[in-house]
Amino acid sequence: MHRQIMIFALIAILTSGCQTGPSALDEAATMVAQTVTARPPTATPTATSTPLPTDTPTPLPTATQDIGAIATAQASKILSEISAMVEETVPYADGHLIWQQTEATTIQMSGPATSIKAVDGQPTAGDFIIKSDVTWSTSGLILCGIVFRSEEDVQNGKQYQFLYLRLSGLPAWAIEVHEFGQFRNSPTKIKFSDTIDLDNEATNQLILVVQDETFTLYINNQRQGKYYDYSKQRNQGTFAFLGSQDSGKGSCTFENSWVWALE
Numbered sequence: 001m002h003r004q005i006m007i008f009a010l011i012a013i014l015t016s017g018c019q020t021g022p023s024a025l026d027e028a029a030t031m032v033a034q035t036v037t038a039r040p041p042t043a044t045p046t047a048t049s050t051p052l053p054t055d056t057p058t059p060l061p062t063a064t065q066d067i068g069a070i071a072t073a074q075a076s077k078i079l080s081e082i083s084a085m086v087e088e089t090v091p092y093a094d095g096h097l098i099w100q101q102t103e104a105t106t107i108q109m110s111g112p113a114t115s116i117k118a119v120d121g122q123p124t125a126g127d128f129i130i131k132s133d134v135t136w137s138t139s140g141l142i143l144c145g146i147v148f149r150s151e152e153d154v155q156n157g158k159q160y161q162f163l164y165l166r167l168s169g170l171p172a173w174a175i176e177v178h179e180f181g182q183f184r185n186s187p188t189k190i191k192f193s194d195t196i197d198l199d200n201e202a203t204n205q206l207i208l209v210v211q212d213e214t215f216t217l218y219i220n221n222q223r224q225g226k227y228y229d230y231s232k233q234r235n236q237g238t239f240a241f242l243g244s245q246d247s248g249k250g251s252c253t254f255e256n257s258w259v260w261a262l263e
Contacts, residue, residue, distance in 0.1 A: 074100060078258055082129060085218055090209055091262055092129060099123040101257040107243035108251045114244040116147060118154045125261045126236040127211045132257035134164055135203040138250030142166045148210065149237035156180050158234055161242060162208055164196065171196030175215055177233050187229035195222045211262065
């Protein structure tokens with residue numbers, strides 16, 4: 001636009017020559033003014049911004065959702081373990097997971113010594129299935145086991161105990177009743193089983209099904225039988241891990257443990 005105006009002015013100056021009247025410069029100025037007036041500037045359209053599509057944020061899973069999903073997956077896995085082992089007559093499908101071990105628990109002893117450690121959170125149950133992988137390490141005799149249906153004081157309260165007995169060359173187990181830290185009686189008496197691995201540092205798995213007055217035991221995936229305590233000395237209570245050493249040093253380690261309530 002500005003270039004065309006300057007060309008018209010130059011032509012006017014050259015053609016005017018020596019003519020009299022207004023100077024060529026004046027005529028050029030007049031022409032420029034008339035041209036500008038005749039063609040008002042066209043406003044440059046303002047560019048409009050096209051809004052970009054906004055990203056729809058993907059909602060992050062909440063901590064509650066994560067915990068719920070993990071708990072569901074864990075319960076499903078445990079239910080598969082139970083269904084592969086426990087009799088169908090046990091109403092485990094209607095039960096639920098009430099406790100699961102997150103870290104191994106080790107009881108160190110220098111005999112003579114007995115130590116009991118309550119499980120985290122101290123869950124309680126009357127009818128349930130409990131599972132644990134128990135490893136013993138010792139140079140001599142040792143007992144490793146679990147406490148169940150215990151009074152709140154797991155050290156001295158009345159309770160049941162399941163015990164692995166690493167006797168001299170004899171693999172054995174028993175279910176006993178204790179109170180005030182003392183043996184009271186045994187619904188099963190001492191039972192011997194070659195299913196138990198006696199080797200030092202050996203791991204033996206137990207699954208114990210407790211229903212009313214009945215106790216059904218599985219050791220290393222082998223059913224050991226069903227036993228009864230019609231006296232029903234304890235119908236409800238909490239859980240703990242137990243280790244006992246007569247002499248020397250030893251340890252009991254409990255891993256992959258859980259409790260599945262049947263009620």
